[in-house]
Amino acid sequence: MSRKKGSLDLKQEVMDSGACANCGLCAGLCPYIKAAGERVALVHPCGLEEGNCYRLCPRTSTDWEQMDKRVFGRERVDHVLGNHREIVFARSLQMDAAEKGQYGGVVSALAAFLLEQGRVSGAVLAGGPAGEAPRAVVATNRDEVLACAGSRYSASPTLSAVHRAVKEGINSLAVVGRPCQVLALRKMQGLEDGPGYPPAVDKVEFVIGLFCFWSLETGIYDLLNRKAGGQRILKVDIPQDFLTITTASGSANIPVDEVRPLIRPACRLCFDPTSEFADVSVGSTEYDPRWNTLIVRSAKGKEIVDAARARGIIETRAYPEERLPLLYQAVRNKKLRVLQALESGQGAGYLQLTGQYREALQRERGMNQ
Amino acid sequence: MSFLSLLVNEPGRSVLMTGNEAVARGAIEAGIGYASSYPGSPTAEILGNLGRLAGDYHFYAEWSVNEKVALEGAAAASFAGLRSICIMKPNGVNVALDSLASISQSGIKAGLVLVVGDDPAGHSSTNEEDSRYLEKLAHMPILEPSTPREAKEMTLAAFELSEKIKLPVALRCVTRVCHASGNVTVGEIAGVNRKPAIGKNERFITVKFLHALQEAKLNQVRRMADAWPFNRYAGPENAKTLVITAGASFMYAREAVKELGLEGEVGILKLGISWPLPEKTLLGRLKTAEKAVFIEEVEPFIEENVMHLAAQHMMDLYPLQFYGQKSGHVAGPSGPGIGEMNPEIVAMALAAVCGVNYSPPPGCDESVKKLVPKVPQRDLAFCAGCPHRASFWAVKSALALDGRDGVVLGDIGCYTMGVGRTGFNLLQTVHAMGSGVGMACGLGKLADYGFNQPVVAMVGDSTFYHAAIPALVNARYNKSSFLLVVLDNETTAMTGHQPHPGMGKNAMGEEVVRMPVESVAEGLGIPVSVHDPYDVEGTTELVFHLLQSEGTKVLVLRRACALIAAKGTKKPRVYVDQELCIGDSCGCNRFCNQTFSCTANIWDVKNNKAVIDEVVCNRCQVCVSLCPRGAIKVEGGEQIG
Structure with a gap:
């Protein structure tokens, strides 16, 4: 059995190697790992050999099939999108969420719904001005x-x-x-349960996952603000091949190629890309911006x-056959690219997949194309 | 023994005083019109006392922003005809030296006495320095008292000497004289009735042709030195072994000679003036001696000068052997010329020189020796609740988050302890007042040459006014890129809470205009932020963000020194809720006790949980925000944040 691992291993294998996804969950778990801006760091050696910081990191060894069983109680049938009960178009029926939110405003609507229903007493989100x-x-x-x-990008x-x-x-x-x-x-x-068992373990009641194919380095904000010419940025979007920023005086497009160098290498x-272990996952339709x-x-x-549907918080409709x-x-494609990269030795080898899983991913390739 | 002893107006009465109080008393008896200083150990109490008494005796006293300015002010008062005294530590002489050397050359009018408190072994100094070399360089007579009594009497005599020869005179004290208490016979406090003025034709100009006059003045002192009343000889006439000593070392020499039972054999020549030397006195004693032993602190100043003198008179003095730091006979545990003297070191040296047996007293018995290893090791540490601890933790965190191996340049103050564990070993350089900022100027210009580490300089508030401002002007002028963190605890904490220009109070207790650090920085056009270091998370984030941009930036971390804050209003009780603290099950590895290590965050060994030493705790509540379990609680009083 391999040696138990802790914060120094996390620092070496994930933080210093550039594999850190910046999720932030290890930061604040103990007083030794902190987050600021878009960086997470071990600020002082804690002196312990092993730690939950290492175990909960999404970029340390993760048995994907085991995760399916533990989170959903079953193996996945769909090796591309993971476990799912429904794939639909959805949008908020409440004007404020629909207007302020991205596309259909479903994330805001569901988070607010959970709070209003008393299902949760707090929601952790990314906030702040769009240009920062x-x-x-x-x-x-x-x-x-x-x-x-x-x-947020x-x-x-x-x-x-x-x-x-x-x-x-x-x-x-x-x-x-x-x-x-x-x-x-x-x-x-x-x-x-054991030393360092985080009190947050049984406090996370509901997880809304986002679609995310990559995220950008913080340098993006300099670029955005330069393009906005000093005006306050109200909204950022990546509809297709452009990154669009909206200010009070209109909108400006930045070609995605100009943004691409700012993609975080870890991504x-x-x-x-679709938050396979969330309770629900939400993304764009790349088709109809209202949904x-x-x-x-x-x-x-x-x-x-x-x-939420029953109470008229959101509405859904069938996913268009031709879009699926x-x-x-x-x-x-993203998964295959990543597998290829991981197999060529990039990354810390966090992904534990069986050969069967890989085969299934290849096999289903023809099925849905 | 308090400053009240300085008020006793009964000439002839013997009063217990510290050496520092004795100097202050001497200055008052001498009728000073001007006193100035920058606080420095071990002489900080002199001006502290003079400031309190300035009103009563109608003289002016100030805490100056640095020693150079202090000296210049005192010199000007001398030019105007007022006796003036200027007090500093040896590092201060380094700062003031440029002016000192010039003032000595231009000459003065009324007596100007420079009191320097050397700190052998550096009890409260970053370095150990023998200021006599600098005073000699500045062509000043150097007087060395051995006791508080002499300190007072020599202060009076120093003014007379200074006035007679028109040179500033150095009164060189050491820590053991400044801080020791002894009987001092007080004299009359003369009413001062001088009207300061500079005559129309008076000039005080530093010009090279005055060098000759300067040397002539010193020669005049050299002739007077033999009659200097504070030189003293004890021992047999024509002693074969002659101890030459000065200052506190004289006391050790006297004790050692007695301890060895060599009173009938060894003579002790105590010099009350160590520069220029009383040459006739020395030559007279050396003529009959075969062995000369030098006992002095710190470096072989008298030894070198006497050996030089002896070389000029070699034929008269032969045979004569020298023992001291140069020969290696007089040496403390760290070697010759390092650290303080004590009777034991002197006795060991004399025993070797005189060929008698001496074994040092055992010091303590066996039972005590057994206890010593059980005494817990204690690091030098910031006080409980010290805002610096929070500041250092935040800066360390921000630098780790930044991830570019930021360099932290230290400076002189309580926060110098940041080189150690209490400051998380953060400081990478420590030199002189303000030097971290000057060094930051340099590093902050190296980006074009491949230096890609962010640069942070950390100075205290008093140090900021003392020496950081010229460096800051330089930084802005030359477009240097670094972050200056000013640890503003609203006082000159390290030397005993003296006021400074940011506080709105002066040495005489008057209300004066405040010059906050941020106003100075803003005035220079430098972006400045002010934050409370007790908000560790906010400070971390702020420092992190400041590190992400170019240019000179100032961050003032303002929070009153915990020792001052603790004296104020009723503070809430801070305690560990041991129901919530889960001890070693936490995974924090005793963060409050082992890592953040505030001296009040101790460990309850019986329950294996954290606990707060409520006697030590200064109620800052920083640990409340840092405990990952939220197990540290606050009860009653006004809560922070």
Whole structure:
């Protein structure tokens, strides 16, 4: 059996190697790992050989199939999109969420719904002005959720706020996160009780995962603000081949190729663009800006979505037949690219996949194309 | 023994005083009109006392921003006809030297006495320095008292000497004289009735042709030195072994000779003036001696000068052997010329020179020796609740987050301890007042040559005014890129909470205009932020963000010195809720006790949980925000944040 690992291993294998996804969950877990701006660092050696910081990191060894069993109680059938009960188009029926939110405003609507229903007492989100690096926000009411509406395109370590919120007495949390963050939360929930057992383990009630094919370095904000010519940026979007910024006086397009050099290298090794272990996953449709793609994954996810639909919080419609293969294609291509990169020795080898899984991913290739 | 002893107006009465109080008393008896100083150990109390008494005796006293300015002010008062005294530590002489050398050359009018408190072994100094070399360089007579009594009397005599020869005179004290207490016979406090003025034709100009006059003045002192009343000889006439000593070392020499039972054999010549030397006195004694032993602190100043003198008179003195630091006979545990003297070191040296047996007293018995290893090791540490601890933790965190191996340049003050564990070993350079900022100027210009580490300089508030401002002007002028963190605890903490220009109070207790650090920085056009270091998370983030941009930046971390804050209003109780602290199950590895290591965060060994030493705790509440379990609680009083 291999040696038990801790913060110094985390620093060496993940932080210093550039593999860190900046989820932020290790920051605030203990007083030795901190987050600021878009960086996470071990600020002082804790002196302990092993630690949960290493175990819950989404970029340390992760048995993907084991995660399926633990989170959903079953193996996956769909090796591209993971476990799911529904794949639909969805949008908020509440004007404020729909207007402020990205596309259909489903994330804001569901987070606010969970708070209003008392299912959770706080929601961890990325917030702050659109033209700046986002900061972690613990929203406790609808207005605070809506203040965070809109997509962020850099990898803010917002999960550090999970520990902060629990320390401040919030005992039931919804978390909105990128796929790496969802994985970190699920790994945390799988920790065995013992020294350093995080109090947050049983406080995360609902996880809303985002689609994320890559995120950008913080240098993006200099670029955006330069392009905005000093005006306040109201919204950022990446509809197709352009990154669009909206200011009071209009909008400007930046070709994606200009942005591409700012993609975080760690994101190129991410195997999960759709938050496979979330209760529900939400992304764009790349088709109709008034709607989101919604993947309902867990039983709890289904329950909440059903309730939200029943109460007129959101509405859903069938995923257009002709669009589905495009979604599969995009996700599969990303996964195959990452597998190839990982096999060529890049990254710390966090992904533990069986040969069968790999074969299935290849096999299903033809099926949905 | 308090400053009240300085008020006793009964000439002839013997009063217990410290050496520092005795100097202050001497200055008052001498009728000073002007006193100035920058606080420095071991002489900080002199001006502290003079400031309190300035009103009563109608003289002016100030805490100056640095020693150079202090000296210049005192010199000007001398030019105007007022006796003036200027007090500093040896590092201060380094700072003031440029002016000192010039003032000595231009000459003065009324007596100007420079009191220097050397700190052998550096009890409260970053370095150990023998200021006599600098005073000699500045062509000043150097007087060395051995006791508080002499300190007072020599202060009076120093003014007379200075006035007679028109040179500034150095009164060189050491820590053991400054801090020791002894009986001092007080004299009359003369009413001062002088009207300061500079005559129309008076000139005080430093010009090279005055060098000759300067040397002539010193020669005049040289002739007077033999009659200097504070030189003293004890021992047999024509002693074969002659101890030559001065200052506190004289006391050790006297004790050692007695301890060895060599009173009938060894003579002790105590010099009350160590520069220029009382040559006739020395030559007279050396003529009959065969062995000369030098006992002095710190470096072989008298030894070198006497050997030089002896070389000029070699034929008269032969045979004569020299023993001291040069020969290696007089040496403390760290070697010759390093650290303080004590009777034991002197006795060992004399025993070797005189060929008698001596074994040092055992010091302590066996039972005590057994206890010694059980005494817990204690690091030098910031006080409980010290804002510097929080500042250092935040800066360290920010630098780790930044990830570019930022370099931290230290400076002189309490926060110098940041080189050690209490400051998380953060400081990478420590030199002189303000030097970290000057060094930051240099590093901050190296980006074009491949230096890609961010640069942080850390100075205290008093140090900022003392010497950081010229460096800051330089930085802005030359576009240097670094972050200056000013640890503003609203006082000159290290030397005993003396006021400074940011505080709105002066040495005489008057309300004066405040010049906050941020106003100075803003005035220079440098972007400045002010933050409370007790907000560790906010400070970390702020420092992190400041490190991400180019240019000279100033961050003031302002929070009153915990020792001052603790004296104020009723503070809440800070305690560990042991129901919430889960001890070693936490995974924090006893963060409060082992890592943040505030001296009040101790460990309850019985329950294996954290606990707060409420006697030591200064109620800062920083640990409350840092405990990952939220197990540290606050009860009652006004809460912070």
